[in-house]
Amino acid sequence: xxxxxxxxxxxxxxxxxxxxTSACLLLFILGLTFSPEAAAQRTTLRGGxxxxxxxxxxxxxxxxxxxxxxxxxxxxxxxxxAAQYKLKAAESLYNxxxxxNPRSAPAWNGLGKVAFYKTxxxxxxxxxxxxxxxxxxxxxxxxxxxxxxxxVEAQVNLxxxxxxxxxxxxxxxxLQKALWFGPRDYRTLAxxxxxxxxxxxxDEAVPYLRRSIQLNSAGDTAHYFLxxxxxxxxxxxxxxxxxxxxxWLNPNHAPAHYQMGRIYEKQGxxxxxxxxxxxxxxxxPELYPAREQLxxxxxxxxxxTQALFHWKRLQESYPGxxxxxxxxxxxxxxxxxPDVAIAQYRDWIKNHPxxxxxxxxxxxxxxxxxxxxxxxxxxxxxxxxxxxxxAQALNYQPNNFEARMLNAKLDRxxxxxxxxxxxxxxxxVDVALRQPSQQPYQSFEQGRLWLARYQxxxxxxxxxxxxRVGEGNRNDMVFGELFLNMGMPELAQECFRKVLISQPGNxxxxxxxxxAKEAQMKSRELMAEALDLSNRQNWPVSIDKLExxxxxxxxxxxxxxxxxxxxxxxxxxxxxxxxxxxxxxxxPQGNWVDxxxxxxxxxxxxxxxxxxxxxx
Numbered sequence: 001x002x003x004x005x006x007x008x009x010x011x012x013x014x015x016x017x018x019x020x021t022s023a024c025l026l027l028f029i030l031g032l033t034f035s036p037e038a039a040a041q042r043t044t045l046r047g048g049x050x051x052x053x054x055x056x057x058x059x060x061x062x063x064x065x066x067x068x069x070x071x072x073x074x075x076x077x078x079x080x081x082a083a084q085y086k087l088k089a090a091e092s093l094y095n096x097x098x099x100x101n102p103r104s105a106p107a108w109n110g111l112g113k114v115a116f117y118k119t120x121x122x123x124x125x126x127x128x129x130x131x132x133x134x135x136x137x138x139x140x141x142x143x144x145x146x147x148x149x150x151x152v153e154a155q156v157n158l159x160x161x162x163x164x165x166x167x168x169x170x171x172x173x174x175l176q177k178a179l180w181f182g183p184r185d186y187r188t189l190a191x192x193x194x195x196x197x198x199x200x201x202x203d204e205a206v207p208y209l210r211r212s213i214q215l216n217s218a219g220d221t222a223h224y225f226l227x228x229x230x231x232x233x234x235x236x237x238x239x240x241x242x243x244x245x246x247x248w249l250n251p252n253h254a255p256a257h258y259q260m261g262r263i264y265e266k267q268g269x270x271x272x273x274x275x276x277x278x279x280x281x282x283x284x285p286e287l288y289p290a291r292e293q294l295x296x297x298x299x300x301x302x303x304x305t306q307a308l309f310h311w312k313r314l315q316e317s318y319p320g321x322x323x324x325x326x327x328x329x330x331x332x333x334x335x336x337x338p339d340v341a342i343a344q345y346r347d348w349i350k351n352h353p354x355x356x357x358x359x360x361x362x363x364x365x366x367x368x369x370x371x372x373x374x375x376x377x378x379x380x381x382x383x384x385x386x387x388x389x390x391a392q393a394l395n396y397q398p399n400n401f402e403a404r405m406l407n408a409k410l411d412r413x414x415x416x417x418x419x420x421x422x423x424x425x426x427x428x429v430d431v432a433l434r435q436p437s438q439q440p441y442q443s444f445e446q447g448r449l450w451l452a453r454y455q456x457x458x459x460x461x462x463x464x465x466x467x468r469v470g471e472g473n474r475n476d477m478v479f480g481e482l483f484l485n486m487g488m489p490e491l492a493q494e495c496f497r498k499v500l501i502s503q504p505g506n507x508x509x510x511x512x513x514x515x516a517k518e519a520q521m522k523s524r525e526l527m528a529e530a531l532d533l534s535n536r537q538n539w540p541v542s543i544d545k546l547e548x549x550x551x552x553x554x555x556x557x558x559x560x561x562x563x564x565x566x567x568x569x570x571x572x573x574x575x576x577x578x579x580x581x582x583x584x585x586x587x588p589q590g591n592w593v594d595x596x597x598x599x600x601x602x603x604x605x606x607x608x609x610x611x612x613x614x615x616x
Contacts, residue, residue: 072097075106079113085252087114105148112140112157119164137161152182156191163198171195186215190222193229202229220249224256236263254284261290265297273297288314304335319351322358329362333369341366349541360540364397371406386410391575392547395567396540457585460491480512487554489516523553531562539566557586561596568599577603 074097081090091114097107115137119130141158144151155178162171175195178188189212196205209226212219227242240263246256261276277294280287295310308331315324325348329341345359345366352359371389387410393403480495493516499509526549533542546563549556560582567576580596580603587593 072106075104075110078107078110082110082113082117085117087117090114103147105144105151105154108140108144108147109151109154109157112137112144112154112161115140116157116161134161134165138165150181152178152185153187155181156187159191159195163195168195168199184211184215186212186219186222189215190219190225193222194225197225197229197232200232202232205229206233218249220246220253220256223249224253224259227256228259231259231263236267239263252283254280254287254290257283258287258290258293262293265293270297270301285313286317288317299331304331307331308335322348322355325359326362329366333366336373338366338370338373342370346544353538356538356541360396363544364393364395364400364403367393367396368400368403368406371403375410391572392544395543395570395572477508477512480509480516484512484515484519487519487551489519489553490555492516519552523549523556523559526552527556527559527562530559534562534566539570542566543570555586557583557590560586561590561592564596564599568603573603573606 074093078090078093078097081087081093090110094107094110094114097104098111101107115133119133119137138158138161141154141161144154145158148154155174159171159174159178162168162174172195175188175192178185178191182188189208193205193209193212196202196208206226206229209222209229212222213226216222223242223246227239227246230236230239230242240260243256243260243263246253247260250256257276257280261273261280264270264276265273274294274297277290277297280290281294284290291310291314295307295314298304298310299307308328311324311328311331315321315328318324325344329344332338332340332344342363345362348359349356367389371386371393374386374389387407390403390407390410393400394407397403476495476499480492480499483489483492483495493513496509496512496516499506500513503509526545530542530545530549533539533545543563543566546559546566549559550563553559560579564576564579564583567573567579577600580600583590583596584593584600
């Protein structure tokens with residue numbers, strides 16, 4: 001039995017042994033903390049000096065390339081599906097994992113990747129849908145980081161989503177966090193390189209991207225952004241090498257094809273550039289920079305038709321872009337399609353009622369060009385149509401010098417072929433109308449001349465004579481289509497009904513009857529819209545709508561009267577008198593006949609003072 005108070009040697013030396021052990025452990029920890037490698041790592045993590053060029057060429061130990069958080073086989077299989085763009089299968093596996101473990105950070109990260117990949121797939125070309133998917137991906141990555149704050153892959157993925165949304169400062173903060181947790185993870189380095197490329201800091205991006213490729217040469221992202229950086233630094237051969245490697249690793253990488261197209265275009269290899277642009281658009285039709293670059297290239301090379309096709313596709317995604325509207329209109333006029341330009345400007349006025357002045361100027365220019373095209377034909381009808389287009393051009397822009405010059409030329413060339421109420425001699429039109437008609441086309445041309453003078457009863461008589469001389473189902477169908485295009489749906493219906501009597505199942509005649517009814521309804525709708533605009537004193541657009549109403553149904557009496565009023569308000573007296581006269585011919589017992597006659601008298605006096613019917 002030991003004596004009380006006696007202590008053995010081992011018990012006596014225990015405090016000393018514990019002290020020495022603690023001191024050694026502390027020195028070991030301090031040695032790791034202040035080693036040169038750790039100091040360089042901390043410098044990099046704080047966003048200071050990056051790896052040196054010599055350090056980039058050094059091989060790294062294997063443990064640096066291992067994932068920080070080993071995943072289960074199910075996660076790995078789902079990740080493979082996601083990498084192969086088998087998004088439905090991957091999403092299903094990730095959801096199964098979350099059903100078993102709702103706090104699984106790798107599964108949440110996987111769901112975020114699936115949503116993010118959907119935004120880059122070719123079938124997601126709706127901008128609102130892309131924004132929704134990006135928000136869904138962002139929330140999934142944030143959830144993964146809530147359950148596992150040091151998850152490097154989720155941090156990098158979140159930064160990529162933020163970069164796509166244009167939130168570059170927030171993306172940079174998340175990448176700095178990723179550099180703290182994984183300073184030599186290839187995903188972190190690639191993400192930092194991508195961020196620097198997007199910030200146009202290409203010299204700084206190259207080391208990060210080269211290090212990422214050294215750690216994982218199978219990653220197409222690092223190769224692509226390194227090629228982009230080289231292209232920006234005018235190192236074109238190296239850029240092409242990296243981009244070709246990107247396409248070899250991922251044949252569906254549309255942006256790589258786009259960048260190669262840019263390089264080939266810069267080098268003067270237009271055929272290769274167009275091929276890569278078209279490949280990029282085939283893989284990803286909503287890759288707007290590629291489409292814009294291809295449209296510009298085709299426009300510069302003079303292929304206006306193809307350039308217009310691509311500009312219109314771009315306009316579908318940017319409907320409120322005035323520069324796009326103006327470019328399409330300008331190219332359409334250059335391509336001898338002024339009616340397309342007019343449609344562009346009308347759409348702009350419809351969608352931007354508070355910004356109509358520049359569009360109205362564009363319509364004036366397009367109408368003038370349309371008049372020039374009509375003057376290529378030397379017949380009186382074409383000259384009359386050109387005169388009408390010039391009047392419309394001056395209505396939109398009274399100071400249009402080219403339209404004024406063209407108007408004066410038309411007045412000289414047409415001689416007596418003017419308004420029947422202008423007090424002039426009948427001239428060439430009446431001579432043509434007095435010629436005997438022995439063939440259907442002659443009667444038809446006489447009808448067109450009467451129609452140009454708003455002599456509707458004489459015009460219909462001539463048209464019916466043309467039908468009588470050239471009777472038969474085929475001619476009835478031809479005349480029906482002609483009358484429909486001339487804005488005479490009632491006569492067109494007569495022709496189509498005659499065809500249907502002998503051929504009840506004739507689909508073309510049935511469709512023609514439907515179009516004739518639709519034209520009458522459209523004319524009424526346009527007139528109602530014009531009256532609403534007129535009440536708001538938006539006279540140029542109101543006049544345009546009334547003109548369009550008359551192209552649908554030229555016998556719309558009220559539209560003629562309203563158009564006469566508006567032309568009078570805009571001091572275009574000859575056009576106003578013409579339409580008052582048309583109203584009197586169409587509705588001799590109408591409510592406004594006396595007013596129209598009175599206005600014609602006053603307008604005749606004003607036109608006697610002004611030879612061209614324009615204000616001095």
